[in-house]
Amino acid sequence: MFDKSVYINRRKQLIDKMSGGLVLILGNEEAPANYPSNTYKFRQDSSFLYFFGLNMPGFAGLMDADSGEVCLYGNDVDMDDIIWMGPQPSVKDLAASVGVTCSAPFCKLAEALKEAISQGRKIHFLPPYRYHNMLLLEDLLGIHHSLIKNYSSLELIKAVVALRSVKEACEIEQINLACNIGYEMHVAAMKHALPGQKEQYIAGLIEGIAASYGSLVSFPVILSQNGETLHNHDHSKTLTVGRMMLTDAGAENNMNYCSDFTRTVPVGGRFDQRQKDVYNIVLACNNKAMEIARPGVTYQYVHLEVCKVLAQGLKDLGLMKGDVNAAVAAGAHALFMPHGLGHMMGLDVHDMEDLGQIYVGYDDETRPINQFGTSSLRMGRKLQPGFVVTDEPGCYFIPALIDQWREQGLHKEFLVYDKIETYKDFGGIRLEDDILITENGCKCMGDHRAPITVEEVENTING
Template structure:
């Protein structure tokens, strides 16, 4: 406090990142004499970009730590799959995999999502009792002892066997997940190329099952994919999940520094993010059937002639949601999925493990 007070008296600039935790805001307020409500007005944009530029490109040593964190995630998801059977309470699985993460590292890298209501994004309610016929979505990861994180999602049937309808939608999501892992390469723009390509791939599958009419490109151009995947394809990953978006994307208007964001092109701002060798990002497409969103879009007359609302309502409103997620390391020529093995992901692999 004395050091900072002296610096302030000398008119020196104090650089800090935009805080979001309450205790951090109070600490900074006391140290700098800035009211908590005004802290964001004095944050250091220079430091924000410097940290993101430093942390986005991973060294070989950091990649090794990420591979170590992968093993924690692998053990967590394998445990969840073995526990999945009718009658188990979702929180029993959530608690068990949190124990795995704590026994192998520093604990979970974010609060685990373990829910049969996969259509509810970031659903932290795990009070449901698993029932045959439902799908269980588990989005979870671990943090290793050097603070590096993993983040994976798997979705599988409680009964241990996909229904024909579940498999049909699952295979669309898996095809998209695999497609992205094949095409990602350095130099690609995240939003304008990678995310849009995921939308196109999912749209092709939805046209194939009759939920979308016309061409996949027309559906994407009309914004209809928002109805089925209302989130970004992925995010940066490293010493945090959503690394480094937590440094301000959700609390800062980047239009104020649009030129700076485009020049930096880091994961700090997904709209201007250009992938580079050493970048690690998640690949997590999904298809969700969200009754409230269906009601809203249909009532507002959105996507008429593109979305088959009759089919959607008659067969899919109680479906839930599917997401599949792995972590990609961008290389000099393309990318690879992190890990020395694959968390079971195909229909056949999942059916051989779940509930066994």
């Protein structure tokens, strides 16, 4: 945990943003894998971690936005717990460790909420994403679980997003640590990108690196020589010469801060000319984003400028034609990059996505663009110092999508379909870094940038 002053200050800032009422922040419970006592590795709710810091199941926090009072609800362990888990601190001591002076058994939470409801007070809560908390909220508030998300507090969502979006110095330090683990994971993956190697072995190897630091992977590892499938979790293939291995993976450190990198490397350690040509276009896109991302600029603008770099590069290869600006405005480039440039990073790999992406990535000034590809941009709003976002352009040749667009005659004025046909066996390339928005621009997170130039990648594999 951070020092208790961090949590005290965060709760005070949240209360100051609220108009009144009670703010309920639920922690998570254990989730059984296949029977009750065999659970998945516990993952605490990120907003509960942000405001209360306790990484253990069975807790809830209640803040009074009128009086400023805060109380932690949870149950002390019994002897059976101690036998299996060893001695545990009391709820009172846990509360004190994060600067909370009031604590009570979990059953008292229902009483406190019932009294507030009887007084006509507003109960603010965040939209739940786990069924246990949906059912718990039904019991606590009397709202059917199927409707509970409709009653979540937009005021609270916006207040939490405003606070969690700008990372404190202590958070940036933790994200850097997660990025350093991610660096090790990706270098290890590169060194094993050899003909005859199993994808599953490499995926397991880099998961093990994350686990060796006591951390989780920040999301299920994406690793495949069929990189044209954007989120390919199938690790059943054996690597072959002539293919490229795309690895999209990150670590979640012991403070639950995340990293998220992607590298695409040639199996066997040498890019052929066709691979090198496309690879360098994607690298130019990645570098363009870091060149122009800065406070006051929207990430939607950065995304569109990067797409122009992609379109120009593909035009130079003879795969696109016509005016580049017009092609991007029409969405023709999305045949090759049907996703957005990036998303927020922090305690979640897609930070705060549980609160509603429209509130995290957009605001009243910047709205989503309803166009294939660009509509998938998770982060579009104006950048501020302290934001951490991913920079992950890509170029993919998806046979089914190519066939569909060609059959429908889409964007014939910008796409050279006969040439594109010859790339249907290519696969895909994505290059992703995590970047911190600074006062004057941006910088890569982590002590070292994972190998990314053609020369760096080839030397890492062959070294």
